[in-house]
Amino acid sequence: MASETQAHPPAAGHGHDSHEHGHFGPEMWVIPEGPGLVADVNERQRTTPGIWRVVFYAGAILTILGIVGFLLKAFTAGFSDHRAWGFYVAAFAFVFTLTASAPLAACAFRFTKSHWRRPLSRIAEIFSLVSIVNILLFIPALIALPDIGVMHESGEQLVRRSIWFQELVNPSGWLLAGMIGLSFCSVAILWLAALPDMAQSRHLVTGFRASLYGRLAGGWYGTKRQWQIQKGGLAILGALYFMMVVFVQFLVVSDFAMAMIPGWKDSILPPFYTVISFQGGLASILLVAYVMRRWGGYRYLIGQAPFWAASKVLLGLTLLHTYHLFAFFITYWYGRLEVEQAILNYLMFDSYIGIFWAQLFFTFFIPFPILVSNHARREGWGAPLAAIFIVIGLMLWHIRIFAAAFAAAPAVEGGLYYLPSDAFSFPALLLPVPGATFPDLWDIFMILGGVGIVLLVFRIGMMLLPPLSLWEMKEGSMYQRVDTLIRGRYLVLAKPE
Amino acid sequence: MAMPGFLQQLRDAMYPPSRKQAILGLFQDAESAATAGDALKDAGVPDTDYDFLTDSPYPEGSLGEREEKHRLYLYPFIGALLGLSSGIMITAMSQVAYPLVTGGKPVLSLPPMAIVCYEGTMLGAILFTVIGIVFESRLPKFVLGLYDERITQGFLGLRVNAEPEQRYEVIQIMNSAGAVEVKTDQ
Incomplete structure (x- = not known):
């Protein structure tokens, strides 16, 4: 290792002359030096730049606001009418969307053996900690979710549309099990990926972290077998996580959005939601990485290349988002059934028209030109700037879909419920089209709390765990170097597998 | 701290006490560590008795190590x-x-x-x-065995479980291959 890395040019901005970088800027490719990396990152983690304090306190204040909003909402509205909880469900779904897909980025780009992913991997994995909070946030949403079947005064059982078999009165158990399984898988990925870094850092840290690393990384020596199991385990868990996250997203959007608007039957919405989640997850990772690079003290370890490469993926996801939006619209527009027109009017062109256009601008019309610009992509600021707009747009998307869905119909016969024998006569349709619902103060607090809890938990995760995947960056330094080809200097990448 | 009797018996039943002694050679570069591994093989030390300890995953076979079989899949x-x-x-x-x-x-x-x-x-x-x-992965182990913190700084460890009669020869091999330091568990 040492002889390999010593041959590398020193890392840019690391107290040495900037490395030979070819015709790209000196910060495009940052190849860290393996020796000293663990100690360096641990030291940097100890000395907290101001931006991280701001993130921590902002997160804590917003989380407290969210808790206050939740408690006051629970006391004033109770859980008997699900329509009171639309904005809470929107806030939960927004947090879930942004954070559930983020760990997938680490797995996916590890599968493709992309070298540029190395500084982003741990950032993506730390979002796994938020998935634990997702379980807690999910519980009130489950309580607010109306039962699938309720007993009518006549003694017959009324049902509402659902993806579950209708003998199941309340699907909360399966929904919660799915969320817990997803969280367990993502935390397992985080543990396995961070295992070597915790083992290597355990001699350098003190107090709680020393005890934590000792317990979580006990017995890790870095033997061949351990590396093989780690690599195989990350591959299997990554594949399972992908299969699980898509499934749980399908459950969330089907049960908490589609099933709550009478007559909404849409095969495009679940994949649409998955694309949105991938887009939001990548946008969140790029935002955090940019803050770490620009203000967080990691400029010498995070070059521009990750942003340059990831921005192309973000551009693809942005286009896919817009394609799915159009596919959703055109299917219903051509369908012309009364209920289809009602749903289009409710979600797009009448009740929520303002928020629809605002969301479209934030998720497409503003980020698209930024991401198309090669200059903006290559300089490293284009993707994070687009990511800010995308995250705001996605928050609006969740309010438009989830808050609107929960406000669409009351939990009564002719609202959400109908007799099973009436299933063929198109009961319970969204007619007439209801007006838009606006948040009250407690709703706003809960939405802000959703943002706050992500900031807070992520910051705590960065304090507890090495914020960069040290073993991957060291591995990368073995396989990357700048070399000469004819008269130019280029990055040479090795892919040993 | 001494283990209670029955725990000690249980441990002995699960992991029978071995005569072998752990020896850790510390190398500054991968080439020297690989050379030491080859020399151990030539000296008749079974390849199941030694392991390379690294701070990042090296490509398969780059150190001349044995192929590991597992049933994770x-x-x-x-x-x-x-x-x-x-x-x-x-x-x-x-x-x-x-x-x-x-x-x-x-x-x-x-x-x-x-x-x-x-x-x-x-x-x-x-x-x-x-x-x-x-x-x-044989995790967790709550007592860390023979290890050196310099492995986290890019050094490579070569840990050998040697029979007592091989001890001197193993240390010699490691020193000849350029070990920066050789440690034993005794």
Whole structure:
């Protein structure tokens, strides 16, 4: 290792002359030096730049606001009418969307053996900690979710549309099990990926972290077998996580959005939601990485290349988002059934028209030109700037879909419920089209709390765990170097597998 | 701290006491460590008796190490099968127990059953994969054995479990190959 890395040019901005970088800027490719990396990152983690304090306190204040909003909402509205909880469900779904897909980025780009992913991997994995909070946030949403079947005064059982078999009165158990399984898988990925870094850092840290690393990384020596199991385990868990996250997203959007608007039957919405989640997850990772690079003290370890490469993926996801939006619209527009027109009017062109256009601008019309610009992509600021707009747009998307869905119909016969024998006569349709619902103060607090809890938990995760995947960056330094080809200097990448 | 008698007996039953002694050679570069590994092989030390300790994964075979066999890929399949079986049982039994015809569909309809079955399959696979990782990695170990912190700084460790009569020869081999330091557990 040492002889390999010593041959590398020193890392840019690391107290040495900037490395030979070819015709790209000196910060495009940052190849860290393996020796000293663990100690360096641990030291940097100890000395907290101001931006991280701001993130921590902002997160804590917003989380407290969210808790206050939740408690006051629970006391004033109770859980008997699900329509009171639309904005809470929107806030939960927004947090879930942004954070559930983020760990997938680490797995996916590890599968493709992309070298540029190395500084982003741990950032993506730390979002796994938020998935634990997702379980807690999910519980009130489950309580607010109306039962699938309720007993009518006549003694017959009324049902509402659902993806579950209708003998199941309340699907909360399966929904919660799915969320817990997803969280367990993502935390397992985080543990396995961070295992070597915790083992290597355990001699350098003190107090709680020393005890934590000792317990979580006990017995890790870095033997061949351990590396093989780690690599195989990350591959299997990554594949399972992908299969699980898509499934749980399908459950969330089907049960908490589609099933709550009478007559909404849409095969495009679940994949649409998955694309949105991938887009939001990548946008969140790029935002955090940019803050770490620009203000967080990691400029010498995070070059521009990750942003340059990831921005192309973000551009693809942005286009896919817009394609799915159009596919959703055109299917219903051509369908012309009364209920289809009602749903289009409710979600797009009448009740929520303002928020629809605002969301479209934030998720497409503003980020698209930024991401198309090669200059903006290559300089490293284009993707994070687009990511800010995308995250705001996605928050609006969740309010438009989830808050609107929960406000669409009351939990009564002719609202959400109908007799099973009436299933063929198109009961319970969204007619007439209801007006838009606006948040009250407690709703706003809960939405802000959703943002706050992500900031807070992520910051705590960065304090507890090495914020960069040290073993991957060291591995990368073995396989990357700048070399000469004819008269130019280029990055040479090795892919040993 | 001495272990209570029965714990010591249990430990001895699970991990029979070995005469072998651990020796750790510390190398500054991969080439020297690989040379030491080759020399150990030539000296008749079985390749199951030594391990390279590194701070990042090296490419397969780059240090001349043995090929490791593991059965991690079996675990998710076992978990998935168990989860799928549980899912089928739960859905079929509850639909038969509470027969309710909805929309003219059969009582035992596969599409709604598929959701629970899929979830059961995934949960089983995930759980068993994590169990497999812990088991196959031989984790956790609460007492750290022979190790050197310099491995975290890019040095390579070559840890050998040597018979007492081989001890001197192993140390010699490591020193000849350019070990920066050789440590033993005694």
